Amino acid sequence: MSAENDDTDGAGLSEDWAAMLEAQEGDDGVDRVLNQDEIDNLFGFDASAAENVELSGVKALINSALVSYERLPMLEIAFDRLVRLATTTLRNFTSDNVEVALDSITSVRFGDYLNSIPLPAILSVIKAEEWDNFGLFTVDSNLIYSMIDVLLGGRRGSNVIRIEGRPYTTIELGLAQRMIEHILDDMHKAFEPLGQVTFKLDRMETNPRFAAISRPGNAAILVELRIDMDDRGGKIEILLPYATIEPIREQLLQMYMGEKFGRDPIWEGHLATEIYQADTEIHAILHELDLPISRVLKLEEGDTIMFDRGPSDPVTLKCGDVEITKAVMGHIGKNISVRVTRPLNPPKVTMAAFEAMDEKAEKIK
Incomplete structure (x- = not known):
């Protein structure tokens, strides 16, 4: 009796699977592919929910080394300058209506960021020559394909087809490299008021394992830029380890451009004038x-003390x-x-x- 029930259950389960497969197949017989949001939900990863949760206990101790970017006020101002400069540069580069926006600035650990990069993507290792250190410049596939469509005359409104596992062609890499170099020139201009630094493209990788520029536990600043070209676009992520921006730490701590630290000769002169008149x-x-x-205690009136x-x-x-x-x-x-x-x-x-x-x-x- 139990064997018959098992056979009945197995047949019903097979019918359910067959019905699900038929529902997922389209008219052309192509299986449905999960998008990135569905994959994140499947694995229980919700970045927006994680940002709003206050860390406590062991997690708070582990992340205590992360420095909030709010303690570096000039960093946001520098990347705001980059947004304005990059908007003009990309409009001239593509001859199209390009809008660049600053999505977020967060503190992350380098290893966690490498594990969260959606592939395929182009990971460019950039070198800050005067600071003698490295950073990471990530361009997602949506932006690469959109940029190729714009530069090579693709039709508007066409859906971007991302082929998993396909390596980027020489043309795609060449056009992406030109775009990255233009944005790196704008980064040089954006950081110029804080210090002289030249960002150079060191190498381009498609495997995160070959783009390791820091230890996994080291803290870094992650800047997300969104680039929109009408109905197309994508994201650029710039990651700078704290060791990279350490040479301009004092400048980044300023509340406004040109703030003076330490000795102020004007204040010293005013203080000296007030002291002389006191x-x-x-x-x-x-x-x-x-x-x-x-x-x-025994002193009385008339006693004499000899000096x-x-x-x-x-x-x-x-x-x-x-x-x-x-x-x-x-x-x-x-x-x-x-x-x-x-x-x-x-x-x-x-x-x-x-x-x-x-x-x-x-x-x-």
Whole structure:
């Protein structure tokens, strides 16, 4: 009895599978291919949901090394300049209506980013020559095919057919390389106010394994640019490890372009003027004597305390607790006076102490 039930269940399951296959097949008999969103849902990956979840516990400790890009205000300004420059450059390059937009700037780990790149794609290793380090420039297949259609006279509104596993042709790689080089020139102009740097295309790869420019656990800045050409377009992703942008870290910390750090001569001159005009009290100390507390408590009216000082001995001039110089006491008419007998003592605190404090504060940050 159980064998018959198993055969019945197996036949029903086979019929269900056959019905599903017939439903998925089109009129031309081609099997339906899952798109990237359906694949992400199938594997339970939701990037938008992950961004809104606050990390806690072990995940928070693991990601504690990631520095939020909000702590580098000038970075967003530099890429805003890149968006404006790239829009003009790509319009001249394609002779078409091109719009470049900044999608997002996030902090990621290099290994996680390599594993999340949708293939096929062109991964370009770029070198920042003055910084002596590397970055990654990723162009997705939709943008490559759209750019080829625009440059070679393709029809508008045609759906992009992405063939999995097919390598890019020489023409596709050549046109993509020209587009990348144009955008790298714009990156040089965008970062020019922060520091002189030249971005050069080092090599182009299609396998993420050969585009490793940093350790998987290292933190990096990921910038996503969206390029729209009417009804076509795609994305460009620029990844810069924190080690790459370290030479201009102080410039990226500025709140506005040209902000000065450390010593400001205008502020120093104003402070010096106000200090010179400030009122201060100077005390002339004839002599200081240490006495036991027991003797001080027994002092009564008429007691005499002897100071081992003569009329011509110098007195000490003090401002607060700081000893300024020595002087000789005298009188002018009814007023008691002192005459300075030697130059002022040099200050013990110099600008080197303040610079050391600034360096210590930078290390703490």
